[in-house]
Amino acid sequence: MSAPVIELRDAVAVLGAFPALAGADLCVGQGDILLLRGPNGAGKTTLLRLCAGLVPLVRGTGRVLGLDLLTQRDEVRRHVGLLGHQNGLYLDLTVGENIRFWGATVGASEAESIAAMDRLGVTGRLVDIPVRKLSAGQKRRTALACLVARRAQLWLLDEPHAGLDAAARDELDLTLRHAASSGATIVVASHELERAGSLATRTVDVVAGRIREPGRS
């Protein structure tokens, strides 16, 4: 069995003086699509940012993709993709130019960028369209293709369905399932439980900075 992609033990992370994560335990395997449920302020976004190497671990232990969150945070960032409410795209570049740029930041070849486009179905005329002219769903798909191009092995998605219409949500779900079946590990924080729940292979609750498996007290 391969090593877990995310492994947190008694993880504590603070925002200012507030412990946004207060002893979280979590283990996520490769290819999982994990849904984080919980009310606002429960610590879902902080958990994603901790796993992305953006928030320091102040107590406990944590490893992401085998890298230590205490000592290798910069290295973690290079292998993880975090997608929040914004897509992180350049609106005046075309879809293809965006994907090539993000791929090139990690030294990906032209062939790898094209493979990322193919994998996400970003092909044909779409490649040459400026991102500014895309629909919300197409922008999301382009952003995910950028994650693939920059070789992100762990995708951390914060409310990925927000702002998308029904067709774009279906498209996004299909994309995520396809990515997970290709080996990517995906963690989704969402309030849209019906939509994200049907996508997830596993669900956990985030409550007051701790993680609970559903059905356990």
Added chain:
Amino acid sequence: MNVWRLARLVARKDLQIEWNSRVLLNQVLPFAGVTMVIFAFALDSDAVLERVAPGLVWLATMFSMLVLVQRTFAVETDDGALDALRVAGTDARAIFLGKAMSLGAQLLVLEAVLLLAAVVLYRQTVPVGGAVLLVTTSISATCGLAAVGTLYGGLAAGFRGRETLLPLLTLPAVAPVLIGATRAVEAALGTAGAVVSDGWPWVGLLVVFAVAFGVGGSLAFGPLIDE
């Protein structure tokens, strides 16, 4: 990835954005041209214009630079791309150097156009002996302006009211460039009896300024944008 390679990548991306959007060509250059014409209307005297032309060129450059800097960071913040670069672990020094290189390239085009406008509108002539000084001044002043613009543009990008904050931060900081570049260009053009040799000490000031802000900016840029 090597910092300089990454910086070239960022610069190329910014220049591609400019090529796609044509903001320099369609907005900044016309703005700079209009500024030069308005200076001529305001001063309304050939003798005065000939005397103050070098200063007006650099003033117009700095006002136009503010538009360019706003633009270069607007493309980063419109859809959270700057955050995404940092999240992806991209070296902040490379982002700073890349954006400064791209801004510098656009400033050089702008300065060339403004100098041409000064020749046409303000009856300036460029003596052969002053050409080297003129080019050296332009390059060294551009490096300083690009470094300051990128540093403060990155700082202001994270704040509300950045449109007004940027000039407040930038214009006082680039005052030494305005003074040094104006004196050096006066020497290059022979304005008011100045000779070429008068200009080189000012170029020295411009180089020191560019190095200080280039090195300081590349070190400070990461913490500034992370805040």
